[in-house]
Structure formats: structure tokens, C-alpha cells
Amino acid sequence: MLILGLSLDCSVAILNSGDAITFEGGEGVVRVPRVPALRDLVGDEWVGLDRAEKWLKAIGAASLIAQATGLPERSNLYQILSAPTPGHILRRIEQQSESGAASYIHIRHLETLKEVMR
């Protein structure tokens, strides 16, 4: 949705059949699905243009460190993005790593993630 909205310079929303269209366009790049946890994570109904790229990069960074965290596949992205601080994820990576240490690459991804953490 973010890639579509940013590359085509439009607003993207996924609706269930029968849902009323209550927006006119221009509210943001992506309408956050009506899932309370997701709305809480993003903090709004729409991801605005100013935040869309940060979210796209953060989701990318989360997917790149997901394996290192050892979190379950079905929820790792959400757990990473909703972590209270990047320190929580860093600690998790260290605990999962054989050497007990995280790398410089991990720090770079965590810095990207920090942009959207609340």
C-alpha cells in the first residue's frame, strides 16, 4: 500500500465490500486498516505524506532484522515496530546471537526504525 501510494502519488485504502467510502482523497498516502493494534501503532487513521517514506523504510528495516531477533514469523514485524525502544530490539538480537553481540548493520537498521517508534 505504501509503495503503491508513494510511487503513484495517490491515496490507497483497502475496504471490505459494503464498507462506505468516508474519505475524499488527500487525507494521506495510506489508510491504516481498521485494526486497533495497527491504528494504535501508527497513531492515526491515515499515514501522511510526511511519514509515509519513514514507515516504508522502517518496515523494510524491521524485515531485515526480523530473523536476527528470533521472534515468531507471524508477528515479528509488528513486535519490532511496536517495541517501546530500539534498545529492547537490540537486546533481543544480542540474546539470540551466538556471539552475544549485535553488528553495525543492526544498529543502522535500528536507527531507521527509531524514526517511527513512539
Place this chain on the structure above:
Amino acid sequence: MRKVITVRSGRFDLDSVRPKVESIVMQFDKYLDEYPVKTAKSKHAVMGPVAKILERAQTRKWDAQALTGYALRVHEMNPKARGYLSPAARQALEEGTAQLVTLCREVPVTAVAKVVERIDYSLYYARRKKGIEWLENTRQMFIRFLQDKYNGNLAALTRSWGKDAKDIGTFDEIRYPSNKSESYKKAGIAKKSDIDQFWKQYADQAAEEEDENV
């Protein structure tokens, strides 16, 4: 019959104390910049006396002065500190502790643990990030050192290092020049000599991996 007494407690919003949390983290980070342990592997070693401060502050039984005194003693007891702490670092430690004790008394008792946890992990991230960046800078220095020595010729380096260079495809793949690791102990003469020479030449600029016994 008595009327029912009802109490409704509002949900505590952690974001409301974010500026205070950031200020405390900044003060402790400033203090830890002068703490002698910087790149050790364990969280316990990296956090130094601040871990003890955080643990005790959340009991809400310590005052700032007593807690700072306790932390200073822990600092002095570290042989690497040689009993010294600069006035700026001491001030940062005092201010951070005072702000922490005040914050722990301000927030609802049910939120104290969460607030302290946020400070703990934010500070840990800041410290670890600095440590990893120092080690990465050292790795880059080592790469430049080898490029100078072998005139940018990777083939010359791999010839010299032999089996120690079997996983190196580019200069950027060269690892941190640890002189304590198992791979150093098992390395051939050429690699060992390059690492030793590097540390001799850059001892004052490069960041060394630290032991856990600090």
C-alpha cells in the same frame, strides 16, 4: 446502608514523561562517556553504576544524594576508573540521579517499573550504539591501514595471509582486528603481525574490545 464508593483511575500515558526520560538518559549517557567500560559484551558492564541507580530508584526509598554517593562508590571501586571522575561527569551523574528520583516519585506507583525500563533500554541503546560505532571506526582504520600496506592490492593481502584470508572477497569484508579473540590466537604469522602492527601504530586512536572482568 452506605453508598458504594467508586474510584476511577486514569490510564497513565508514558509519552507524557518522554522529555523527562530523554533528559535523564542524556545525563547518564554523558556520565558513562567517562566511565572506563565502553565496548564490553554484557549489559551489566556497559551500564556500570547506572544499572544500580535504576534498580534502587524504582523502590522509591532512596534519596538522590544517597543514591549518587552509592553510585560514586561503585565507580571508584572499578579498578579501571582509578578512583577518578571528572567534575562534568560527576555533575551529570548527580543531575541524572536527582531527575530520576523525582520522576519515580511523580509517576503513579504502577507505572514506575515501565518508566525505569524505558530509561534503562534507551540508555543501553545509546551506549551500545556508541560502542559499536567505535569498533566500526577501528575496523575502517584497520582496512585503510591494510590498503596502505598492500597498496590497495587485495591479491597481495590474500597471498600474505594465506588461509586466514579465505573468506575475504573485498577489503570491506575484513573484520575487526581483535587481538584477544580465538581467531587471532589461531591466525598465521602474517595476519597476527599486521594486527600487532596496527595496534602499535594506532593504539591511541583505535577502540579496543574490552574484557568482561571490569
